[in-house]
Amino acid sequence: MTSETSVPVLVLGARSDIGLAIAHRFAAAEHPVILAARRAAELDADRSDIALRHGVEVTLAEFDVLDTAAMADFAAQLSPPPGIVISVVGAMGDQAESEASLDAATLVMRTNYEGPALILGHFAELMAGKGSGVIVGVSSVAGDRGRASNYVYGSAKAGFTAFLSGLRNRLAGKGVHVLTVKPGFVDTRMTEGMDLPQRLTAAPAEVAEAIFRAVARRRNEIYVRRIWALIMAVIRNIPEPIFKKTQL
């Protein structure tokens, strides 16, 4: 890809703390940015903030990750088309609720797997046609192994991680790069009030920086804080007979 800085970046789920931080980071490197979210008009103050601080063009786009029927049109109307598409879409939901209610579980699965996978898959097809592009999916360490405390969310993220891995495999020779991001704990609105260990918790700007660098270096899969790679390696390798009795 030549003149990388002029490549427009599409952030799906731009309202989130991580999404905005990513938008700022790429805008600081002079990328035009498209902020996509539900009720996108409410992001106008963030749009002007990013545009003023970094002197780039920032546009808003209405996007609902559950509205799969509208996805093709959504992608088609973006002009110029984005060269880098980053999905930060996700919602943890409430595990107990997801156990008790089929609707709640469905929403978590669709929000964390179906929606993000479909939209990134669609953009990947468009990019493959042109022979260039970068797809970034923000998945989760929760997808590395299902645990009692959040396996509905975790399984959806596991599916998303697997989807990204397959996509990367298929498009490896076609000029389209796919990056999987597993942030670990992040200090955001979603985790506000939780008592998170400081050493394991990244700031949104730190996640954004890690993604920015990983895109530049064409990394395949990253944990934002390296310690998470170690933690998850341990968790993945605990034998099931023992694991099923743990409370993690």
Added chain:
Amino acid sequence: MMHRQVLSGWGRYPQKHCMVSAPRDAQELAGLAGHGGVIARGNGRAYGDSAVGGAATLDMRRLNRMLSFDPDSGVLVAEAGVLLADIIDAFLPRGWFLQVTPGTKFVSLGGAIASDVHGKNHHRDGAFGSFVEWLDLMGPDGAVKRVSRRDNSQLFEWTLGGMGLTGIILRAALRLRPVQSAWIRQRTIVAENLRAAIDAFEGAQEATYSVAWIDCLASGAALGRSLVMLGEHAEADELPAAYRAAPLSSPLKRKRRVPFDAPAKALNRHTVRAFNALYWRKGCRGPAETLIDWDTYFYPLDAILGWNRIYGRRGFVQFQCVVPLDGAERSLAALLTETARAGQGSFLAVLKRLGAQESRFSFPMEGYTLALDFPANPTTLALLDRLDRITLEHGGRFYLAKDARLPARTFHAADPRAAEFVAMRQEASLDRAFASGQSNRLLL
């Protein structure tokens, strides 16, 4: 969501347990505004307890978006949590700088307005508030009022310098200054004593910027010896060829960080005396005129992140007063004599000529302002009490953004406007809604 936290100002003295909340948007803020006894806090650069809440502190740093900029008028609209550093980062490359800046760029827009901060150009351009076109102020009921010189003008005027006690500053329109370069032409005048320093200031009324570093340990014939530094924004064609191609960019400086609290004794009269002597000699020997980048010129201390730690764990206090122009030499001599006599070296001693300013509660008035830093300990606190008295005797007044320890009696005696401020707060039912450690201490 509120959590408990130990808070202090930049001086790290005094420290207080406090309920803190960091709202993400105006809506969340509106839900907190009526809590009672709240104060908005920006980046915590006021030295004392100005931004430590009476009952709760509202951390405004998440409300930090820039909303619009008009390149014709140079007016930027931004939320209160935006830092002056952010404004410079975004706008200096496009040829705009702040009209007024204090000695650190790490203050928030809201904090700069609430303290009505001044800069090295106060004698010519006035304080920060002079360049605020309007601001949005949230009351205890969460309702937002736009106040300006035209609409709700009284509330607007009370808010400039009102220390956050008139409401929560949510956003503001700030006029910026067009500049041709990121460089300042600095001229240094060596003043052998106080008289010479005052003469240098009075002779430099036309200079855009003027400020003096003053050797507060010098006494006798050398009392008040100073390096008076004048500055002008350099025009593009005044730059050497190497800078002329990109006049608005300046070399990136490495930030240093103070990695630990210095032992309490590190700054004492001997080390400060040695430093002052060195600095003085360097100033005398150096070239009279130099070209320096904006960051070094306006914010020399910002290059050392966390410099407040050099005063050790107990923190430090700053004394800053302004004395009237008439009799300024005698007033300053009395203050400096007392400081030199106590031998409590102030590492940072700054003298500055202030211009006339009409304002309801802001610090500046026509005269000379003297700022001195001291480690917080019983000896220096006793010295500050003596400096208070001298200031009072000479008709001076005190800067709330620097204050951590003034008694209410002293403040009210120095500033008759305080009574009007209190009456205004009571009448508008703001006194219970907004309170800081400082306002409680000073009975504001």
